[in-house]
Amino acid sequence: MAQLSLRGIKKSFRNVDVLHGIDLEIGDREFVVFVGPSGCGKSTLLRLIAGLDPMSGGDFLLNGKRMNDVPPSRRGIAMVFQSYALYPHMDVYENMAFGARLMGLDKAEVEARIAEAARMLRLEPLLLRKPRELSGGQRQRVAIGRALVRKPQVFLLDEPLSNLDAALRSDVRLEIARLHRQIGGTMIYVTHDQVEAMTLADKIVVMNAGRIEQVGSPRDLYETPANTFVATFIGSPRMTLVDVKCEGGRLVLPEGGSVHVGALPQVSELKLGLRSDAVKLDREAGGEGFAGQVVYTEYLGDNAYVYVRLADGTLLAARTGPDDLFEPDHMVTVSVEPGSVHLFSAEDGRRLVP
Ligand SMILES: Nc1ncnc2c1ncn2[C@@H]1O[C@H](COP(=O)(O)OP(=O)(O)O)[C@@H](O)[C@H]1O
Ligand SMILES: [Mg+2]
Numbered sequence: 001m002a003q004l005s006l007r008g009i010k011k012s013f014r015n016v017d018v019l020h021g022i023d024l025e026i027g028d029r030e031f032v033v034f035v036g037p038s039g040c041g042k043s044t045l046l047r048l049i050a051g052l053d054p055m056s057g058g059d060f061l062l063n064g065k066r067m068n069d070v071p072p073s074r075r076g077i078a079m080v081f082q083s084y085a086l087y088p089h090m091d092v093y094e095n096m097a098f099g100a101r102l103m104g105l106d107k108a109e110v111e112a113r114i115a116e117a118a119r120m121l122r123l124e125p126l127l128l129r130k131p132r133e134l135s136g137g138q139r140q141r142v143a144i145g146r147a148l149v150r151k152p153q154v155f156l157l158d159e160p161l162s163n164l165d166a167a168l169r170s171d172v173r174l175e176i177a178r179l180h181r182q183i184g185g186t187m188i189y190v191t192h193d194q195v196e197a198m199t200l201a202d203k204i205v206v207m208n209a210g211r212i213e214q215v216g217s218p219r220d221l222y223e224t225p226a227n228t229f230v231a232t233f234i235g236s237p238r239m240t241l242v243d244v245k246c247e248g249g250r251l252v253l254p255e256g257g258s259v260h261v262g263a264l265p266q267v268s269e270l271k272l273g274l275r276s277d278a279v280k281l282d283r284e285a286g287g288e289g290f291a292g293q294v295v296y297t298e299y300l301g302d303n304a305y306v307y308v309r310l311a312d313g314t315l316l317a318a319r320t321g322p323d324d325l326f327e328p329d330h331m332v333t334v335s336v337e338p339g340s341v342h343l344f345s346a347e348d349g350r351r352l353v354p
Contacts (some may be wrong), residue, residue, distance in 0.1 A: 002076070002153035002186040003028050003063055004049070010057035011044050015350060018044050020210045021058065026188065026203075031180050034190045036198040036207035036233075042190040043082075045207075046156050049188065050079045062154070073102070078147035079156040082163070084139045086131040092142050100149045112151040120182065121145050121175070137168045144179070155187045161196065173199065194234050197296040198222075206230050217287060228349035231273050237305055238316035242272045243346065255311030257290025259336045263354035270352060273342030276305060278321040281326060282333040289335035292316060294326045308332060 004026040011019040019041050026032050034042045046257035048052045049060060060067045067075055078099075086095050092116060098109045118124045119140045131139055140160055147155060161169045177200055180187050191197055197204050200219045204293045206213040206221065206229070216228040218234075225231035243315070244251040244259075246268050252258040259272070285291065292308035295315065299322065306326045308316045316334065326332065343352045 005061040008058035012056045031187045031202045033197040033201035034205045040207045041210045076153040078150045078152035082159040084143040093149050094144045117145040117148040157189045240274045240316040244272045261338045265352040269346040271344040276317040278337045278340040279318045280335045289333045294330045
């Protein structure tokens with residue numbers, strides 16, 4: 001059982017504030033992903049949870065017990081680092097045994113735990129190798145194995161796939177998902193990659209500049225992003241944001257054209273958010289919608305993305321069928337699916353509900 005409460009957690013390095021008060025609840029057995037751009041404070045937060053650095057403010061509770069002053073070895077938390085941090089002079093077996101022995105486990109128990117971890121992570125044939133004799137993916141599995149033998153209540157993983165090539169990444173991603181189901185512990189996984197976050201998480205925590213922007217399931221974040229940061233961070237291609245004015249029940253673009261989207265909020269200026277599947281392109285000029293010029297088309301086999309430059313310079317991505325290719329420089333009319341738009345405040349980027 002591992003339930004975590006973060007309350008007003010702050011961190012400063014000298015006089016630079018890096019985390020500005022993080023409030024978050026994490027449930028038992030949850031797979032939580034912290035996602036956000038590089039430098040937003042994800043690793044810092046993970047290190048505070050592990051107890052590797054002192055907090056500058058706030059409280060961290062594990063199963064209701066305040067952990068602020070509990071040393072890392074007594075928290076029941078294991079961390080897997082981006083750099084693996086394996087001991088180069090020890091073989092795989094010794095790397096996994098080291099931490100378990102420090103916990104004071106007897107020899108038979110250490111052996112049994114290593115055998116189990118090696119089986120789960122398919123490391124059995126590699127136990128006598130040194131880290132330099134392993135591939136990146138194998139090293140990463142050893143680093144995970146080393147955490148596993150400690151049988152922690154909470155696993156922390158910091159960008160575990162970032163040193164692997166693309167093909168291996170999806171393999172190890174599946175393995176981590178399987179591992180979580182098998183061991184049933186609470187996992188906190190850090191990544192800057194929204195695809196990893198969307199595919200692994202029960203709950204995603206979107207971070208930006210030391211603050212939480214939104215917490216929710218992958219579906220919540222995709223369908224109801226709380227603000228323009230989350231809207232453009234989650235989903236590929238990026239959501240297009242168009243500056244519009246509310247006039248006579250329609251949204252009017254400054255350079256001409258307008259769209260009808262149903263009920264509108266009581267503000268005069270806003271940002272219209274369009275995902276690639278919310279728009280249609282038409283080769284005919286005029287008609288409902290607004291004009292744009294095709295820049296290029298990405299053909300992906302089962303579908304294609306057409307990128308269109310609007311009159312105000314915005315680049316819009318539209319999803320089309322694989323046979324529906326648009327040539328560069330052609331003028332098109334963009335029309336909008338009324339039910340599938342997002343509206344945000346022009347002032348502070350917050351989601352607006354009509
Ligand atoms: N030990 C440190 N001393 C000073 N600044 C640090 C230290 N560790 C991290 N920072 C700063 O804190 C911010 C967040 O870093 P980090 O948590 O590593 O970001 P992320 O993991 O999201 O990429 C960055 O601006 C980084 O430069
Ligand atoms: Mg980091």
